[in-house]
Amino acid sequence: MTVPLSRPATTPRTGRLPLLLATMFAFNTTGYIAITAAVQILLPTQVAAADPVGKLTSFGLVTGISAIASVGVPPIVGALSDRTRGRWGRRTPWFLYGGLATAAALVLLGSLSTVTGLLIGWFLVQGAVNVGLNIVLAVVADRVPSRRLGLASTLNGLGIPVGGAIGTWAGALLVDSILLAYCLLAVVFLAGSLVMAVVARETAGTAGRTARSFKEELAAAVESLRTRDYAWAFAARAVMFLGYFMASSFSLYALTDYIQLPGGLAPATAAATLGLVTTGFLALGMIVMGPLADRLDRRKLFVLLSSLLIAVSTAMPVLSPTWSTQLVAAVLSGIGFGTYLSVDQALVTLVLPAREDSGRDLGVFHIALNAPQVVAPFIAAVVVGGLGGFPGLYVVGGLLALVGSVFIVPIRSVR
Structure with missing residues (x-):
């Protein structure tokens, strides 16, 4: 190892x-x-x-x-x-x-x-x-x-x-x-x-x-995932993003069929508004939390808290499927996601298995972001169809984000 x-x-x-x-x-x-x-x-x-x-x-x-x-x-x-x-x-x-x-x-x-x-x-x-x-x-x-x-x-x-x-x-x-x-x-x-x-x-x-040969390179990439902290960081990102992308896969359909919108507010307009709110607070979370994590030297803590915030915001529509709840969830999700993006990459850079293989290992780590985007819509469709519709989707998405936050805890080499 x-x-x-x-x-x-x-x-x-x-x-x-x-x-x-x-x-x-x-x-x-x-x-x-x-x-x-x-x-x-x-x-x-x-x-x-x-x-x-x-x-x-x-x-x-x-x-x-x-x-x-x-x-x-x-x-x-x-x-x-x-x-x-x-x-x-x-x-x-x-x-x-x-x-x-x-x-x-x-x-x-x-x-x-x-x-x-x-x-x-x-x-x-x-x-x-x-x-x-x-x-x-x-x-x-x-x-x-x-x-x-x-x-x-x-x-x-x-x-x-x-x-x-x-x-x-x-x-x-x-x-x-x-x-x-x-x-x-x-x-x-x-x-x-x-x-x-x-x-x-x-x-x-x-x-x-x-x-090295392709076979040797593949074996080395698999071996890198046996590095404790790197493996936990990979698993945490993959599970958290799976929950996030599952919950957001059918947002327009959820706004049409599940969320109670004010009269006269079209689902497409609501989706655009939520996107604008999320993006604004995402940028705010990045600008504030990334440098703050540097100053405090506490990357693990920030990733953990931001994952919890994403989990909470993902599950909020289950308790209150209203437009006002969606706006609050968009604010929390933006702050949480912005914090996560600004700090998680710093964290994984600190737990890479070997400097000479940093390009490969960061590429492997990138799979933890891209692969969930590929499979999330398919899993979300199964959940919506078989586990209670959109409430089931938000519960599963929130639980996965929560599990992602738990996976941060075993990382030892970063505070």
Whole structure:
């Protein structure tokens, strides 16, 4: 069994750390601009044009199968980057590869018009964009000192709501010019990748370790999950996110069939309002709690409390399926989720099994976020159909989030 890597990591010069962190935020933002504009606006429009009658089923098929790429790519690319050799270092080339591949895939996706073509195109986009979005986590592990991990996680995480908001707006603005929209997204993400590669350039001595065969790499990845604290952190994230994504899978349908909305408030408008409230308090939770966890040096405590807050907010509609309860739950969920995102990544960086395998192990850990997103809608459908409808769904989701908080407790090496 391996032991967690020690800190601090190799860091940039003191004066360059703020620039590095700001560039990480900008890079993540460009990634989520591309993802959100596509999946929220552009891709559904393309699917509806390709299959007007079966658009819901077809869209679920396209996004569900393509999500496999977001699960499989991070650990593979992470492992390859750990062993990359050359004058550009381990991580820098992968920002360039990912940026070029994502730009090409986005332009290709914009030119497709059949459901099969859109599935292939979105699969390629999902795989390509997750190259850079995973490698940036390895840069945090390599370059950011432990006293700034919460701040780094906060800035990385803020790219999600900021990029999501910009992406939704940009997609809606350009929805009548699909190919142009994808070309602009490609340019934006490629520019972000190039800037990230320049700012995060590595110094001499960052060459990768000796390459291993695929079988040896797979065995090493499985072995890393035997590291006690890393395994508990992985399990905690996977179970917590499974509960969260299950409860949110059918939010529009729940607002239509279960939640008691005020007269005149359409379910779609209610969903948009809740999303805005959640995003606002998510950003607040990130901005406040990430740096506070750094200051107090208490990451485990913050992850535990935020998981409990998510569990409570998830189960609230069972006791009171009203609009006012939904608004309160959105506030609590936003604060809890924002805190979790800003601190959990810092925690896992501190319990990685081995520094030389940080890219691979962070990629494996990324599965604990992406895999629940893939399976949650299917499990949620079974729960709604067989365990008491939406109340059963919220109970199960809340219990899973609660179990996720319990799994944080056995972690020993982080307070």
